[in-house]
Amino acid sequence: MTPKRRNRVILIVLVLAGVGVAVGFALKAFNENLMFFYQPSQVIAGEAPAGRLIRVGGLVTNGSVERQPDGLTVQFAITDNVDTITVQYTGILPDLFREGQGIIARGRLGDDRLFIAEEVLAKHDENYMPPEVADALKASQEAGAGTGNAQ
Amino acid sequence: MIPELGHFALILALAMALVLAIMPMIGSLSNTPSWVALARPLAWGQFTFLLIAFACLVNAFLVNDFSVTYVAQHGNTRLPNIYKISAVWGAHEGSLLLWAFILSGWTLAVALFARQLPDVMIGRVLAVMGMISIGFLSFMLFTSNPFARTFPVPLEGGDLNPLLQDFGLAIHPPMLYMGYVGLSVAFSFAIAALVGGKLDISWARWSRPWTTVAWVFLTIGITLGSWWAYYELGWGGWWFWDPVENASFMPWLAATALIHSLAVTEKRGAFKRWTVLLSLLAFSLSLLGTFLVRSGVLTSVHSFAADPARGLFILIFLCIVIGGSLVLYAWRAPNVTSGGEFSALSRESLLLGNNLLLIMITAFILLGTLAPLIYDAFGWGKISVGFPWFNTMFVIFTPFLVLLMGLGPLTRWKQQDAADLVRQFRIALLASLGAGLLAALPLLHEGSVYAGLAVMLSVWLTTTLLLSLRKRLRHRQGFGAFLKDIRARGGGSYYGMLLAHFGVAVFTIGVTFVTLFDVEKDVRMAPGETLELAGYTFRFDGVEKIQGPNYRADRGTLHVSRHGQDVAVLKPEKRTYLVQTRPMTEAGIDAGFFRDIYVSLGEALDAGSWSLRLYYKPLVRWIWLGGILIAIGGLLAAFDRRYRLAVRRDVAATAAPPGDALATEGPA
Amino acid sequence: MSRKLRYLVPLAVFLLLAGLLFRGLSLDPKLVPSPLIGKPMPAFTLPRLQDPDATISDADLRGEVFLLNIWATWCTACRAEHDVLLQLARTGKVKLYGLNYQDQRPDAQRWLRQLGNPYVANAFDADGRTGIDWGVYGAPETFVIDRDGIIRHKHIGPLTVEVVNRDILPLIETLKSGRS
Numbered sequence: 001m002t003p004k005r006r007n008r009v010i011l012i013v014l015v016l017a018g019v020g021v022a023v024g025f026a027l028k029a030f031n032e033n034l035m036f037f038y039q040p041s042q043v044i045a046g047e048a049p050a051g052r053l054i055r056v057g058g059l060v061t062n063g064s065v066e067r068q069p070d071g072l073t074v075q076f077a078i079t080d081n082v083d084t085i086t087v088q089y090t091g092i093l094p095d096l097f098r099e100g101q102g103i104i105a106r107g108r109l110g111d112d113r114l115f116i117a118e119e120v121l122a123k124h125d126e127n128y129m130p131p132e133v134a135d136a137l138k139a140s141q142e143a144g145a146g147t148g149n150a151q
Numbered sequence: 152m153i154p155e156l157g158h159f160a161l162i163l164a165l166a167m168a169l170v171l172a173i174m175p176m177i178g179s180l181s182n183t184p185s186w187v188a189l190a191r192p193l194a195w196g197q198f199t200f201l202l203i204a205f206a207c208l209v210n211a212f213l214v215n216d217f218s219v220t221y222v223a224q225h226g227n228t229r230l231p232n233i234y235k236i237s238a239v240w241g242a243h244e245g246s247l248l249l250w251a252f253i254l255s256g257w258t259l260a261v262a263l264f265a266r267q268l269p270d271v272m273i274g275r276v277l278a279v280m281g282m283i284s285i286g287f288l289s290f291m292l293f294t295s296n297p298f299a300r301t302f303p304v305p306l307e308g309g310d311l312n313p314l315l316q317d318f319g320l321a322i323h324p325p326m327l328y329m330g331y332v333g334l335s336v337a338f339s340f341a342i343a344a345l346v347g348g349k350l351d352i353s354w355a356r357w358s359r360p361w362t363t364v365a366w367v368f369l370t371i372g373i374t375l376g377s378w379w380a381y382y383e384l385g386w387g388g389w390w391f392w393d394p395v396e397n398a399s400f401m402p403w404l405a406a407t408a409l410i411h412s413l414a415v416t417e418k419r420g421a422f423k424r425w426t427v428l429l430s431l432l433a434f435s436l437s438l439l440g441t442f443l444v445r446s447g448v449l450t451s452v453h454s455f456a457a458d459p460a461r462g463l464f465i466l467i468f469l470c471i472v473i474g475g476s477l478v479l480y481a482w483r484a485p486n487v488t489s490g491g492e493f494s495a496l497s498r499e500s501l502l503l504g505n506n507l508l509l510i511m512i513t514a515f516i517l518l519g520t521l522a523p524l525i526y527d528a529f530g531w532g533k534i535s536v537g538f539p540w541f542n543t544m545f546v547i548f549t550p551f552l553v554l555l556m557g558l559g560p561l562t563r564w565k566q567q568d569a570a571d572l573v574r575q576f577r578i579a580l581l582a583s584l585g586a587g588l589l590a591a592l593p594l595l596h597e598g599s600v601y602a603g604l605a606v607m608l609s610v611w612l613t614t615t616l617l618l619s620l621r622k623r624l625r626h627r628q629g630f631g632a633f634l635k636d637i638r639a640r641g642g643g644s645y646y647g648m649l650l651a652h653f654g655v656a657v658f659t660i661g662v663t664f665v666t667l668f669d670v671e672k673d674v675r676m677a678p679g680e681t682l683e684l685a686g687y688t689f690r691f692d693g694v695e696k697i698q699g700p701n702y703r704a705d706r707g708t709l710h711v712s713r714h715g716q717d718v719a720v721l722k723p724e725k726r727t728y729l730v731q732t733r734p735m736t737e738a739g740i741d742a743g744f745f746r747d748i749y750v751s752l753g754e755a756l757d758a759g760s761w762s763l764r765l766y767y768k769p770l771v772r773w774i775w776l777g778g779i780l781i782a783i784g785g786l787l788a789a790f791d792r793r794y795r796l797a798v799r800r801d802v803a804a805t806a807a808p809p810g811d812a813l814a815t816e817g818p819a
Numbered sequence: 820m821s822r823k824l825r826y827l828v829p830l831a832v833f834l835l836l837a838g839l840l841f842r843g844l845s846l847d848p849k850l851v852p853s854p855l856i857g858k859p860m861p862a863f864t865l866p867r868l869q870d871p872d873a874t875i876s877d878a879d880l881r882g883e884v885f886l887l888n889i890w891a892t893w894c895t896a897c898r899a900e901h902d903v904l905l906q907l908a909r910t911g912k913v914k915l916y917g918l919n920y921q922d923q924r925p926d927a928q929r930w931l932r933q934l935g936n937p938y939v940a941n942a943f944d945a946d947g948r949t950g951i952d953w954g955v956y957g958a959p960e961t962f963v964i965d966r967d968g969i970i971r972h973k974h975i976g977p978l979t980v981e982v983v984n985r986d987i988l989p990l991i992e993t994l995k996s997g998r999s
Contacts, residue, residue, distance in 0.1 A: 007495045014495070015507060018551075025547050026515050033540035034522075037533035055535060062921045062947070072673050072762055091673040092753035092762050095725075095734040100891060100921050106537075220981055301980045305902060428829060435833075442840065462844045470837050477830040484826045521839070528842040 157207025171281030175274035237321035275343035327372030333365025341430035374778030398440030421491030583611035605663030643791030651784025658777025685767035900977035
């Protein structure tokens with residue numbers, strides 16, 4: 001091999017090795033940080049893993065928002081019009097959090113199906129329905145319509 | 152009447168763009184100088200008509216002309232005048248108009264300031280910009296006309312989104328668009344060069360200052376956006392890895408790679424094809440960002456109202472522009488001669504490494520941004536990618552990037568002796584290792600390793616920059632050379648590089664410290680109650696009702712003291728805007744060089760007590776300070792005198808090796 | 820040969836991406852039509868908002884083209900579309916009924932007193948059961964129902980002047996003139 005050629009080979013090997021390692025790390029981290037979305041009926045059906053970081057979403061049920069005596073911990077129920085689950089969150093709720101509006105909570109599912117949220121999202125847009133929530137509601141509604149026809 | 156004038160001006164601008172896209176290009180290919188010469192007057196015409204259209208829309212907002220749908224939706228009689236103007240680009244239609252207007256501005260700037268370029272080249276560049284302009288103008292006219300009328304005329308307008316009623320956001324979009332659209336100049340230069348089949352170093356030299364200026368605007372725009380999110384969204388975050396933020400960050404990364412790669416192409420004639428590809432990529436990513444923000448395929452904190460018809464239009468436009476340019480690339484690039492051999496250790500190879508890292512980061516951000524879409528498209532479920540992943544990407548790649556940034560300026564072009572390089576940087580290595588250890592030791596707890604790493608990287612970067620400066624000055628008779636440089640306003644690109652890289656060091660420190668050591672607490676406080684956080688005492692003095700020009704608010708008062716000394720009085724607000732009736736959190740911030748104290752009001756609990764969120768944010772200002780330094784560095788580089796001189800020299804006698812000593816301190 | 824192919828890689832990558840984005844466009848949740856469109860409107864009997872003792876049912880509405888608007892006082896976007904509804908009512912082109920969804924009666928009555936009442940009548944759906952039958956997943960929503968009681972169109976989100984002029988009014992004209 002001429003020195004020029006050798007140089008080039010060294011460079012290419014270095015680059016490939018670097019890229020390979022980086023891609024490996026990145027994809028591993030990617031898998032660990034994927035958060036799947038579940039709707040309340042999926043949680044009730046036991047499809048959502050407990051203990052893993054996931055997101056759930058639905059409409060906040062009317063009259064379900066309860067504040068604990070410390071004033072910061074809030075419990076509320078979210079529904080996809082099929083099933084309802086309870087979400088607990090400690091902290092300040094977003095400005096647009098409202099009963100009856102769609103929200104998304106990020107957090108982990110406890111053993112008793114109580115969802116402990118680390119973050120609650122309502123959009124900064126009055127027209128906003130988080131698309132996951134919209135889809136989930138539509139799906140459950142279609143399922144409901146289906147069973148309704150069958151009966 | 153005036154809105155119709157605006158509409159008509161838009162149509163005329165489109166007509167100008169059509170002629171601009173066709174005549175000079177055909178003229179340049181068929182050797183018809185008179186057709187090529189049309190380019191400049193047409194650029195003038197297009198700009199004038201868009202200026203008229205833009206002024207008409209501004210006027211419609213100022214006089215509250217609610218017969219214009221767009222004004223009826225986003226204007227309001229009670230809106231302060233400055234926000235009436237910024238409301239022009241507060242939503243989809245108007246921001247498109249701003250976009251087209253800025254594009255015509257850049258087109259005119261190229262026509263005016265690139266006088267030294269050959270006419271054929273100018274004609275082609277302007278023609279390509281005209282093609283892009285056609286896309287945006289027809290998009291506006293056919294799907295999103297800002298001048299459309301509404302009937303019956305509403306008595307009052309829908310008001311501007313309260314989040315946008317803020318000075319930072321009034322100027323953020325124009326800056327960002329200046330950057331996005333500015334990259335179209337680099338794109339057009341690349342296309343013009345590909346059409347001509349002449350990818351020589353003079354092309355790189357022409358393109359360089361334009362690319363740098365666009366990149367500076369992008370830097371300012373992103374920095375402003377981050378600053379705005381920090382104080383206006385009310386929850387103390389300065390970057391959310393939101394799709395829209397990513398949409399602005401990806402072109403920035405690509406443009407950063409591009410300005411470095413352009414340097415190599417200009418100085419050494421190497422990386423030509425890669426540089427062309429990056430020019431295409433940077434602008435393509437701007438367009439992709441536009442698509443993502445406006446089509447509604449991804450949702451984010453600040454996307455515009457989704458409309459699939461608009462999305463389809465942009466997608467088709469995207470395919471024509473990006474697809475077309477890549478076809479041209481595939482056709483022309485194989486014939487480009489590669490030049491400038493270099494060895495495995497040389498400034499070229501380090502810059503190649505820098506480019507690869509930047510493009511990899513871009514690719515991963517793209518992956519993270521599109522992953523929800525990919526999963527949805529294949530029916531794998533609904534997912535989102537957590538921001539920890541994006542952060543991880545940075546922790547993985549940035550140290551290497553900074554390492555290279557330190558080595559680059561000390562390394563020679565073409566070939567560098569490894570032992571010599573080690574001798575040069577060993578002081579920097581020792582200093583940074585020492586500083587890193589020092590920083591890590593006293594903080595022996597979670598995160599100290601990262602703090603140490605950040606300090607190490609920043610010290611490494613700073614010391615290598617100083618070493619490079621010393622070397623440059625020594626070769627040029629010491630400190631006197633520095634003064635001479637300043638007096639002659641020369642060496643801009645070298646000093647700009649120093650400053651911008653130093654900005655990265657400042658930024659790194661800021662990001663790391665605010666991420667690791669910020670203190671955040673959600674509390675419930677009754678009036679008169681006090682609380683300790685990070686050595687500061689907060690006393691809550693209750694909440695009063697106040698009345699703003701177009702909102703009502705609850706305003707809290709907090710006295711902050713430290714060791715009995717008053718530090719600040721913070722007044723966070725919870726506003727309700729009268730028209731859009733939505734609550735908004737307005738944070739109370741005491742800004743400082745070393746720390747910010749940040750308070751936001753939650754909600755009223757019983758008996759006059761409120762929920763509050765208190766933050767202590769160390770060094771958070773350094774993030775934006777870094778951004779500002781980077782931007783100033785870019786400006787220095789862009790206005791380096793030698794571009795003007797060199798372009799003239801190129802035209803006189805083409806393509807001599809640059810032989811430019813100013814930006815390369817290395818001895819021949 | 821392979822050298823030349825190499826330069827097609829960026830184009831190939833872009834085409835893949837464009838395909839994905841095209842697919843993404845068709846996934847837009849707002850594009851998917853409601854399963855109720857073309858079906859008869861769900862039956863309901865509910866108390867009237869203004870008069871708790873009287874009821875209103877789907878049979879009362881049947882017989883001519885009308886709009887049913889789902890709204891609530893807790894919904895900020897309903898406030899945004901209210902002026903549009905008032906304008907629409909003023910034109911007299913179509914009857915507008917309201918379904919007050921998961922709301923408090925006094926709040927809703929006050930809302931109509933203060934902002935103006937565009938509705939011919941309002942059904943009061945306190946527990947939201949009827950709203951669920953109608954497939955409501957967030958207020959506001961507006962349905963266009965023809966004279967046979969078939970749901971012809973559903974608009975999700977606040978009505979704007981643009982939407983009314985582009986989608987709603989033309990549809991109402993066709994439904995009114997059509998003999999079907």
